Amino acid sequence: MSSIQQPNAEVFLSEADDLLAELEAGLLDLETRPEDADQINRVFRALHTIKGSGAVFGFDHVAAFTHQVENAFQRVRDGEAPVSPDLLEVTLVSLDHIRSLLQNEDEPEREAWITARLGALWQKAPDGPSDADTAARPKNTAPSAPEAGAPHSWHIRLTLAPDVMAFGTNCLRLLDEVKTLGPCITIGLPDAIPPLAEMDPEACYMAWDIFLTTDQPRSAIDDIFLFVADGATIRIEPIEPDDVPQRLGEILVDRGDITATTVAATLERQRPLGELLVGSGDVSSERVVSALVEQRARAQGTATANGAAAGGTDGARSTIRVQAERLDSLMDLVGELVIAQARLTRLSGETDNPHLRDVAEDIERLSTDLRETTMGIRMVPIATLFGRFRRVVRDVSRDLGKTVDLTMEGEESELDKTVIERLNDPLVHLIRNCIDHGLETTEERVRLGKPAHGHVHLSAAHSGTQVLIRVSDDGRGMNCDAIRAKAEERGLLAPDAVLSDSELLAYVFHPGFSTAREVNAVSGRGVGMDVVKRTIDSLRGTIEMSSTPGQGTTVTLRLPLTLAIIDGLLVRVGRGHYVIPLSAVEECVELPAATRQAKDGCDFLNIRDTLVPFLWLRELFQAEPPPDAHQKIVVAAAEGARIGLVVDQVVGQHQTVIKSLGRILAHVRDFSGATILGDGTVALIIDVPRLVKMRPPAGSGDERRPTATEAHP
Template identity: 50%
Template sequence: MTALDPAEIFRTEAAELLACLEATLLDLGDRPEDRALVDTAFRALHTIKGSGAMFGFEQVAAFTHDFETAFDRVRRGEVPVGRDLVNVSLSAKDYIRGLIEEPEATAPIIGEAILAELEQLLGTAATAAADGVPAASAPPAVAAAAVQPAGDGWRIGIAFAPDVLRNGTNPLALLDELRDLGPCTVVPRLDALPELPGLDPESLVLGWDVTLRGPATRAAIEDVFLFVRDEMVLTLEPAGLALPDAAPPEPAEVLAPAPVAAAPVPPAAPPVTPSAAPVAAGSDARAAAAARRAEERPASSVRVEAERLDELMDRVGELVIAQARLSQLAGLSADPGLKGIAEEIERLSARLRDTTMSIRMVAIGALFGRFRRLIHDLSRDLGKPVEFVTGGEDTELDKTVIERLADPLVHLIRNAIDHGIEAPGRRAAAAKAATGRITLTAEHVGAQVLVSVRDDGAGLDAARIRAKAEEKGLCAPGAVLTDQQIYQFLFAPGFSTAATISALSGRGVGMDVVKKTIESLRGTIDIATEPGGGTTVALRLPLTLAIIEGLLIRVGEGRYVIPLAAVEECVELPAGERGGRGRDFLNIRGALVPFLRLRSLFGPRASRSCTRR
């Protein structure tokens, strides 16, 4: 087994962090007052910086450090969050991705320009805030508490989740970081310490009370525990306030703890004034809730290369074929033992097939999330405010289908914004909301998945499409065509109704790519439109491309498989019905349905066998 390349490990983890950072920044553009989003973005930057330095990506670490330093002013509430700040932060995220994926092709001057633009934005925002404009990233009280030190220092309560040691956290190192902020007195909480026979060396049941003297700010203290806040209960109170219970004597050194569990601690107090009293109610409930969260183990997972999953799926496919052959042989045998073994193998292979296929299934929400940035950028470039709505993110598809579905959806969304959604002036004249809407949904429909892209724009103009098709010679003038047939011209190579060629449209390539890709996935495309009300493009796709369930038929000496997705029902040809002379029709529930004789088409000698597998 080949060892994993550490650089590839970093690239994989960085891709996830950058995706999280992009989603967080886009959310921040919609909710600039949400301080939790600012903290999430800062944590992602901090992790990328640390991991980049660890794995030798020095350029990544250096740029991210500079960007993080500037962005820290936002986190501290010194400057507000605005659309311009979000846009330059997204550009910085793209630059970091370029440094990771293609460092030689990424020019340092681009990073310098991004940092310069960021500094200019932050300086302008800070000046506006100083002139009386409140910071949008945090309420004034929170911002003040973040930057103002307590007069006499801080009393800090620390209680970690029991499994924090197993997750790689070193509490003593965090206490040392507190000492770097000023003189500290640290007292361990020993009341939850068990007897030696019951001590679990990997479970933390020890807490600490810390008195920190000096000018440290609340934000500086919170930074120490930035990456473990979800695994602990942290309380901060100005040291000048009296505690409910008498403080224990202050030892000169921290007692060396055996790894142990968080004991109940006083609850986090809200921002207080010098005359406020600390709130102690509910501390036991909060500590217990933290312990319960820590005890709920997340489902373990293992990273597996996609090629190995593909190979496993190939082997399962071969097993299913061999099992089908065995079932055929067992059906021709009179041996009950052979029939029983064949049935058992069929049951086991079916379960193995379903399990293997489920491993390859991925929620389509991961794909939907990529388009938020696309819509954000197109909305800005075209000057069309657009709202992005998604549904059915939990719908699962084979990972191969999802990967190949990305490009078609990009083209459909670009067309919907560029051609479908009107400019603000035209929407106002049509009494529509100023903000357009793109809706992307997915749902299971039988053995298929229906993925729909809908816009609330002007809809398709069938007459204009037909005129363009006649101009290009795709249909004869005056030919009788349904609207659906006319709409299919949109997928013809080189077809476009755009009057001018732009960076987004006009060359007639995008929809051609959509059709070819969907057909290669054994899918279909349907279009529905309402004049003035918008257009919906529906993609019907199979759940997986790895295994196809089919109807096995035999015509003479040949055997053929018809995909079950193409089979509506099986109907037995009535005895004596031969057809011919234009009479190859069956009366099915009052409807005439034409039929073809495969023996006549393929030419072998007659055979009437038909078996479903």
């Protein structure tokens, strides 16, 4: 970095991140549709903004380097060079290079390589001058013509031929047509209208000043006046945003409406300039108004340009950039508020003061709304995550010499930002696995009668309070026999154990288990599957794998929508309070008095003619005091089945701020977190699916060791 970064460089860095993603998406789209002008513009705009903002924020090196790449694309945009695979390749590498530069990692060798490649591309292109910046300009535009695409302001002085109406031209139509290009201000200039006696009713005496802001190129304006140009004086000039807004006098002089000396002489009289000029008859009042409009247009242009440079904010989208830490602290505060609110509700319930209850209910409603709004702010569409994988697929498949089609669905599903960020690495690993180990080589696929292109599918879908993310391929599938052999070899599995395929596949996630790559005898890279599983676990999610030999493998991740706050059902078991996530709760029923406690801690209950197994939480949790006379059963859904949990008391619904259990309690499997209750005590949050998994009602072979009550070493 050659110059000192400005303090708000972070704004640029996060903006650049988005721009690079945009650039990447555009480039990848161009690979399949090289002729797509929209994508070419998208790429160009991204490059241009990176360059511009980079320079503003002191990333001079980035700006200079991006300039080279931008030049290459300018030629493409102007139709002087085609989108070649070479160009896309170099640009993608350049993108990586910009990313490195932004992180202050300079790689001069790579830069030299890119520059050389870009240079080579120039030579190949016909009539390729070394500096595209000037050559690329279309000839009919003024030297300072703005770029198409970006909105720009024009000043049009329109004086039509006197006989134009005689030829059937409707001047109003003409002006309306100009309006279709964009917002414009039109000022009629009636100076030339003669006294009534001298007037030819069929002649056009009017002239107009038109201030037009449009994203259309100048040629679009020219087209409108194409048929009235004969005998007319049409002056079209771009209004450049000025650093210092131009004075009225300067504008009038520039236009040739008055001379500089008139202005100077007038100014000496110390009255508003426009008024004086009109009064002295040097210029008509309409012309002054018109000049004032131009002055304002220029000032606005300057303000807009400054705004864009300073904040990089896009006026079209009304979004603001907020630091993630601020969101986190907002979430923390909302969490504290929810806890305080729970305390208030409890207190108000203990008194007979109806006014206090009213207030408590209001606060409860408000805090619920606030909580939901805050959570909404943190939600990010999963497309931001999926979008990154196109590049991963492209690079990995190219490195391995396989052709892979990537399809996606459900990218609009939203997930908590924290979850999205932490999902990146596991998903990259899963996708790499798909391509590396899952998909066969092209020759093998052809031999097997499969489509030559391998297929990787990413999908996301909401399911209750969870999001399901699937990564599937149509490759060879997992070799269950090999996994079994490996598990037995490692002593993880008894040779005679009977396991379903999905249970067997779960061994792939076992720490220390030689992951799929060894089973398939292909070398891999990146983190192992156990790390994937650990990350998903830490997000309170689950991971499952299913596979059909010869047809492919699907990995399903189930993730909670958010990590911060849930609605919970507060229950009491013994003297401890616990929270069951309300999303899992289906109903609460009375424990029939006749039901005897079964010895194995598990029994069945007949609920509306369905057998529902249930667990005695008192036993599981070793609660000490004698059970309540009227125990309840909370029926919860877990892993697609229903399970009853016997509790001493159902206390009520409770907004639960999830606090992580931390490293010390990482070994406690029955609970996904803890929360603080209204009275300040701590309650654990029951992880129903895991609780059930640990203690399968049928007593089938489970890998869990005896309950963790054994003394530690």
